[in-house]
Amino acid sequence: MIITEQQVWDWLTDVKDPExxxxxxxxxxxxxxxxxEEDKVAITITPTYSGCPAMxxxxxxxxxxxxxxxxxxxxxxxxxxxxxxxDWMTEDGKRKxxxxxxxxxxxxxxxxxxxxxxxxxxxxxxxxxxxxxxSRYGPTSCKALYKCNSCKEPxxxxxxx
Amino acid sequence: MKLPYVLRLxxxxxxxxxxxxxxxxxxPILEQDIALTNAALDHIGRARSLYQYAADxxxxxxxxxKSKAFTSVALQQIVSSGAPLTEDxxxxxxxxxxxxxxLLAERANIDWAYTVARNFFLDAxxxxxxxxLVKCSDTxxxxxxxxxxxxxxxxxKWSSEWVIRLGDGTDESHSKMQEAIDETWPYTGELxxxxxxxxxxxxxxxxxxxDAVRSQWIERVNAILTEATLNVPKEAWxxxxxxxxxxxxxxxxxxxxxxxxxxxxxxxxx
Numbered sequence: 001m002i003i004t005e006q007q008v009w010d011w012l013t014d015v016k017d018p019e020x021x022x023x024x025x026x027x028x029x030x031x032x033x034x035x036x037e038e039d040k041v042a043i044t045i046t047p048t049y050s051g052c053p054a055m056x057x058x059x060x061x062x063x064x065x066x067x068x069x070x071x072x073x074x075x076x077x078x079x080x081x082x083x084x085x086x087d088w089m090t091e092d093g094k095r096k097x098x099x100x101x102x103x104x105x106x107x108x109x110x111x112x113x114x115x116x117x118x119x120x121x122x123x124x125x126x127x128x129x130x131x132x133x134x135s136r137y138g139p140t141s142c143k144a145l146y147k148c149n150s151c152k153e154p155x156x157x158x159x160x161x
Numbered sequence: 162m163k164l165p166y167v168l169r170l171x172x173x174x175x176x177x178x179x180x181x182x183x184x185x186x187x188x189p190i191l192e193q194d195i196a197l198t199n200a201a202l203d204h205i206g207r208a209r210s211l212y213q214y215a216a217d218x219x220x221x222x223x224x225x226x227k228s229k230a231f232t233s234v235a236l237q238q239i240v241s242s243g244a245p246l247t248e249d250x251x252x253x254x255x256x257x258x259x260x261x262x263x264l265l266a267e268r269a270n271i272d273w274a275y276t277v278a279r280n281f282f283l284d285a286x287x288x289x290x291x292x293x294l295v296k297c298s299d300t301x302x303x304x305x306x307x308x309x310x311x312x313x314x315x316x317x318k319w320s321s322e323w324v325i326r327l328g329d330g331t332d333e334s335h336s337k338m339q340e341a342i343d344e345t346w347p348y349t350g351e352l353x354x355x356x357x358x359x360x361x362x363x364x365x366x367x368x369x370x371x372d373a374v375r376s377q378w379i380e381r382v383n384a385i386l387t388e389a390t391l392n393v394p395k396e397a398w399x400x401x402x403x404x405x406x407x408x409x410x411x412x413x414x415x416x417x418x419x420x421x422x423x424x425x426x427x428x429x430x431x
Contacts, residue, residue, distance in 0.1 A: 050206025050308055080210065081304035083311055113288075113314060115322055135192035136319055137199040145192065161311060 018057045022100035029088025040073045046084045049141035085109045103157040123148035162361040164218045171211035172262035178204035203312040212248035220245040253423035258406040265348040267412040274341035281320040287313040289377040293369035328389025350399025
């Protein structure tokens with residue numbers, strides 16, 4: 001069997017983020033490299049957050065997805081630098097996030113120490129700009145909690161990081 | 162000298178993470194309970210990266226140095242069997258005096274104000290320390306610092322906001338926050354007193370100079386405490402010892418709980 005790099009990239013679209021299953025790992029922008037050598041495939045991924053428990057699951061899911069296409073010899077490596085940023089999320093991924101009910105990271109990520117500042121986040125349900133931060137932290141490392149003052153619904157925001 | 166240095170960074174992360182984990186289910190409101198456990202997860206992620214690196218460094222030592230490195234019988238048994246040490250071995254099987262975290266990281270939670278004070282002092286330290294560590298010549302440590310810096314920046318925002326909110330809040334919250342700052346202050350000096358291995362690593366790999374980090378740290382701390390209408394503590398006698406393995410009683414209780422399962426059922430998995 002001859003495997004091409006492009007095939008591997010195509011197969012990786014089936015590997016979803018276990019915590020946000022609307023997104024593939026390609027949408028997330030965490031796959032740095034795919035190297036194919038005969039029947040061996042080496043994939044380098046970068047963690048979203050240092051302690052994100054989804055990373056172990058994602059490594060296993062990659063092996064399972066490739067095994068489903070008959071590729072048994074798979075190495076998944078973790079690379080910390082350059083550090084992952086939400087700027088690497090695809091536009092298609094941001095659209096899927098919004099459809100899933102999570103406000104996507106829309107501005108350019110930068111690390112600021114500004115206190116008590118709130119980003120203007122658009123409600124993913126009613127598109128109102130009248131929203132407010134409830135908590136800087138949410139159910140997973142990558143999300144913060146907001147509420148919409150127009151439709152009154154709470155929602156999650158995928159933080160710019 | 163690199164092994165104790167990496168362990169020192171890893172131990173700070175693990176011990177602080179375990180302390181924050183103690184708040185699980187006990188936070189004043191659900192969102193803040195979640196905030197601390199999220200931060201704990203970032204710290205444990207950093208601890209894992211550092212322990213993996215420390216295990217690599219340990220496993221490449223000559224055999225006679227390996228058997229002298231730690232006193233723990235459980236670790237010595239693994240070493241004499243010829244098996245390589247793992248990140249988990251270093252976290253769960255080392256004895257207290259082989260931990261090199263600063264005393265500040267192991268300070269008990271006590272109450273919300275004390276937790277905020279400890280986190281604020283440590284977050285500010287990590288922020289300036291990792292900013293400098295990114296520039297060191299060790300590519301593994303530089304990458305870990307680069308990754309952690311983004312997370313620590315977020316932690317520092319959170320803890321700074323809480324210092325201000327409580328300090329500049331009600332009379333009661335103000336006095337509790339001032340007490341926590343004053344009582345925690347004598348544990349901050351150790352952050353900036355270099356151990357032998359920190360000085361050696363400054364020479365060898367360009368690790369951060371603690372004097373430079375201190376001046377940035379003090380500027381930030383002054384600014385936030387002033388904003389919070391709190392008094393900046395005067396110079397005081399400072400505790401030390403953690404970097405050399407001399408710890409408070411509090412660490413023993415924490416390790417007893419954290420290491421119990423792996424000590425009793427070695428190699429157990431969930």
